[in-house]
Amino acid sequence: MTHWENDSTRLTHDFDPTKEESFTSAHAEYKELRAKCPVAHSHAYKGFWAVFKYDDIVNILKDFNTFTTSVQNTVPKFAFTGRRPPLHLDPPEHTPYRRIINRFFTNEKMEKLAPVVEKYAIELLEPLVEKREFNFSTEYAHKYPAYIFAEFFNVPKELSLTIREISAVYVKAIQEMNDEVVKKYSRELYGIAQSIIDERRQNPMDPDEDITTALLEAQDKGELIEEDLVLGCVRQLLLTGMVAPSVFLASMVAHLAQHEEIQNQLRQDLSLIPAATEEYLRLLTPYRGMARTPKRDVVIGGRLIKKDEPIALVYMSANRDESVFSDPDQFILNRPNIDKHIAFGRGPHQCPGAPLARMMIGDTLRELLKRTKTISVNGEIKMTKWAEWGVLSLPLKVTPI
Numbered sequence: 001m002t003h004w005e006n007d008s009t010r011l012t013h014d015f016d017p018t019k020e021e022s023f024t025s026a027h028a029e030y031k032e033l034r035a036k037c038p039v040a041h042s043h044a045y046k047g048f049w050a051v052f053k054y055d056d057i058v059n060i061l062k063d064f065n066t067f068t069t070s071v072q073n074t075v076p077k078f079a080f081t082g083r084r085p086p087l088h089l090d091p092p093e094h095t096p097y098r099r100i101i102n103r104f105f106t107n108e109k110m111e112k113l114a115p116v117v118e119k120y121a122i123e124l125l126e127p128l129v130e131k132r133e134f135n136f137s138t139e140y141a142h143k144y145p146a147y148i149f150a151e152f153f154n155v156p157k158e159l160s161l162t163i164r165e166i167s168a169v170y171v172k173a174i175q176e177m178n179d180e181v182v183k184k185y186s187r188e189l190y191g192i193a194q195s196i197i198d199e200r201r202q203n204p205m206d207p208d209e210d211i212t213t214a215l216l217e218a219q220d221k222g223e224l225i226e227e228d229l230v231l232g233c234v235r236q237l238l239l240t241g242m243v244a245p246s247v248f249l250a251s252m253v254a255h256l257a258q259h260e261e262i263q264n265q266l267r268q269d270l271s272l273i274p275a276a277t278e279e280y281l282r283l284l285t286p287y288r289g290m291a292r293t294p295k296r297d298v299v300i301g302g303r304l305i306k307k308d309e310p311i312a313l314v315y316m317s318a319n320r321d322e323s324v325f326s327d328p329d330q331f332i333l334n335r336p337n338i339d340k341h342i343a344f345g346r347g348p349h350q351c352p353g354a355p356l357a358r359m360m361i362g363d364t365l366r367e368l369l370k371r372t373k374t375i376s377v378n379g380e381i382k383m384t385k386w387a388e389w390g391v392l393s394l395p396l397k398v399t400p401i
Contacts, residue, residue: 014040039301045076067292084236247390289387
């Protein structure tokens with residue numbers, strides 16, 4: 001279907017991202033949209049486009065000359081308080097920031113962090129399994145990323161948990177389009193970022209061991225010129241590692257709890273955990289609101305999208321695209337093309353934290369399965385709202401070994 005008409009007929013309302021969802025409803029809707037309306041428009045969030053097919057999304061991600069992150073990089077838009085590299089910049093401006101960030105996710109860095117990542121998974125899970133009944137989201141998934149973040153960022157655990165709480169309120173305000181609350185809590189996150197920078201200025205750490213010190217050193221050397229962008233980069237890093245990991249971990253365990261056969265298969269052979277991690281990343285991708293803005297009029301899937309109209313890239317739909325993944329709604333270990341999934345994006349803005357995320361997912365799976373005979377859902381599963389997709393509350397019942 002091609003819409004060359006005036007805006008009143010071109011800008012249709014093809015789906016409603018604000019409606020309540022169950023654990024399976026969004027994927028069912030996106031399957032239908034891929035078949036009937038793979039490039040859709042919604043009047044929600046002040047109007048935006050959404051792309052649901054794998055190839056269309058990957059092409060947009062790779063073409064940063066046409067599709068920029070510097071205007072609007074999320075739907076809904078919530079960056080009111082300054083630019084935050086590297087997400088808010090296109091190459092080549094974003095490259096110096098990515099070069100520094102990437103240094104902290106090398107294999108060597110991950111090997112050094114691995115014992116800590118495993119330790120916190122065990123510390124949090126052991127008492128929960130002994131309780132037998134608990135809320136996996138609030139008692140594990142919301143805390144675990146914060147503990148890892150504290151180690152990674154060299155900040156006190158208490159501060160990391162505070163950041164996690166502020167992030168939760170901030171994200172809820174974004175979903176409710178409450179701009180004043182968004183601005184209030186964004187300023188709080190900026191204040192925390194500034195306090196971390198001030199502390200590193202007074203007490204520098206080894207720039208090979210601390211990402212904030214590394215950014216400040218690059219600024220002092222003239223590699224990163226604008227001071228407000230260094231602040232924005234630290235501010236961006238504060239939030240990025242908190243929200244998506246929490247909802248993804250809960251989604252993964254919710255699925256596991258509803259599939260006893262997968263539990264048994266993985267328990268019998270823990271060497272399958274890395275393959276399970278990749279398949280869960282594909283099956284339960286938490287991102288659907290990452291966005292790009294075209295610098296000129298474009299046509300995608302027969303739809304005319306005009307310059308500066310935001311486009312949401314629905315990664316979670318791309319990873320269940322039938323034209324790429326066979327039986328896409330099924331959990332299938334060792335898919336021959338599993339490396340094609342885009343849970344972490346593609347192109348210059350591909351998530352640098354993927355190695356750490358994989359480690360956290362694998363350790364959570366392994367340590368939970370090692371300690372349990374059975375895992376089952378023990379109440380109502382509550383879901384997040386757009387822009388993330390995933391589980392916000394997961395009551396569990398487990399049988400300890």
